[in-house]
Amino acid sequence: MGDLVHNLRLGFATSLSLVNIVLCLGGCLIGTLIGVLPGIGPIATIAMLLPITFNLDPTGALILLAGIYYGAQYGGSTTAILVNIPGEATSVVTVLDGHPMARQGRAGVALGIAAIGSFIAGTISTLIVAALGVPLSELALWFGPPEYFSLMLLGLTLAVVLAQGSLLKAGSMVLLGLLLSTIGADLETGQDRLTFGLDDLSDGIDFAVLAMGLFGFAEVLRNLGSFEAQPKVQTIIGRLLPSAADFKRAIRPILRGTALGSVLGILPGNGAVLAPFASYALEKRLADDPSRFGQGAIEGVAGPEAANNAGAQTAFIPLLTLGIPPNAVMALMVGAMTIHGIIPGPQVITNRPDLFWGMVTSMWLGNLALLAINLPLVGVWVRLLRVPYRLMFPAILIFCCIGIYSINNRPGDVLLMAGFGLSGHFLFKLGFEPAPLLLGFVLGKLLEEKLRQALVLSRGSFLPFVTRPVSCGLLLVAVAVLAIALLPSVSKKRAEVSLS
């Protein structure tokens, strides 16, 4: 406990420096600014804004990115409530009751309770990250190659199961992602693999190029194909602060959502995606009058928003302690860290305590910033939402181009990004989802490295994967998860979810 206080103090000493406060607040603001635009989720926002961190020191860069991440998340909720367009999977649930609230003239209260719920969830889950960081990174130190491999396999299995639609299609996207990650020089021999003889490809595909293509460029293509007319924005905001009665109704859902989100967020393979859905289902079941849900029930906004934010926060745990990014956003964080010469993993906590704890505390500051500046600025976000899409998408495109060019100063990357965007667009039309592909790509290099190390150690035998207890346990969980998803009743439910 004393350690925790000491560590948090070290963290605040870092994050409360003037520069870092400005970065954190600025990040939240820019993140919301971009994230609020319909059709731009956190992944595209972070990928687009990655170059603005290049000239900062590593701690500042990560604090800025974390701020952008929270801002983008909150921007997504704002769009969900005001326009009825979920920016990404996790704000789908917010639409259900948030938008009806907006139509009743209670948009302000919905936005307010979302921010307050997120703040409470953020405070609690920051403490969880701080408390679990050290023990988990110690645990990670005796993780051998087989354990790492099995853990990543579990993460990929979860990503397949949590994706919408057909398991087979999600599985093939993970495999395709892994295949794409093998492009470039071989780990051991340095031989070019699958590069089509192109020099630009021998360093491998840059993660930001792929992410921006699949989530920025392809998203623009998708929106241009589907936006029939300018979406209708609810402009009556009303009061922002929820009344005492509202708050009393919302506080329990917020706490329950926080608990759900914190647990699901730690899972590898983007478990955080489940959190808002689980919270919504739970609140509906616990409610005295479930019929109010879908008609603007404040619990239906408060719980899922808290769960969403808690999950977003605890998703940092696998990244910071094991060096395994659990979802695409965290993978972008890895990209940012490597650009600054930091390899994420258990050693960060011991070698760079200022960076680790500075980032943990700035998570909390980021949440505070959302409450303190985003809410009062709601009028600005509303005005932004009314910018016509015909002007928005060229701006998005040019930001993507400049951002991607700046990462390696390579014009070829811009073309590659556009190529991935186009392929992503067609894959989407064929019913494939981009998220599992991205996770496969992210984990591919590490997965191959650990697999090869494990097989060298075991002289080509696969036995250690099942004889070492931790590795075996992780693999059993993966098999169980897959088996559950294949049960007829569950797979029917999955089909229903993807239809609605």
Next chain:
Amino acid sequence: MARDSRDLSAGACLLGIAAVATWQGSGLDLGTLRQMGPGMLPRVLAVLVGVCGGAIGARSLLHPQQQEPEAPGAARGVWLALRAPVFLMLAATVFGLSVRPLGLVVAAPLAIFVSTLASPETRRWESLWFALGMTAFCIVLFRRMLGLSIPVAPWLIGY
């Protein structure tokens, strides 16, 4: 597009990717399990992708009655469906080819203007002004404020 024909093309697509990956990886040493070579994982993954593709395709032939909701905008005309991809690809290509030799002053307005052609709602004069304004904004933001080393106008001012 009904599910069966859509899944059939999805399967064919994956099979095609698997074939290309196998062809590209054909010259690489596979190695042994004890000491894996550079070609082992690409080959295994290519085969697995191919198997998935085959399974998706085969399933669509076996269960043609299942219907999945259409992707939004799938049923539009060919021109409308191709307009956005064509002009956005063109915009990115123009940017990629011109940014090094000509700099942002040329690449950005050109790319923005070409990209606005992707939407049927575009108004000509508006996009012209917008392209110029955005370019100025980008130069100030990325070059002056953020200090990125992206060329502005190498043929005019030397950087």
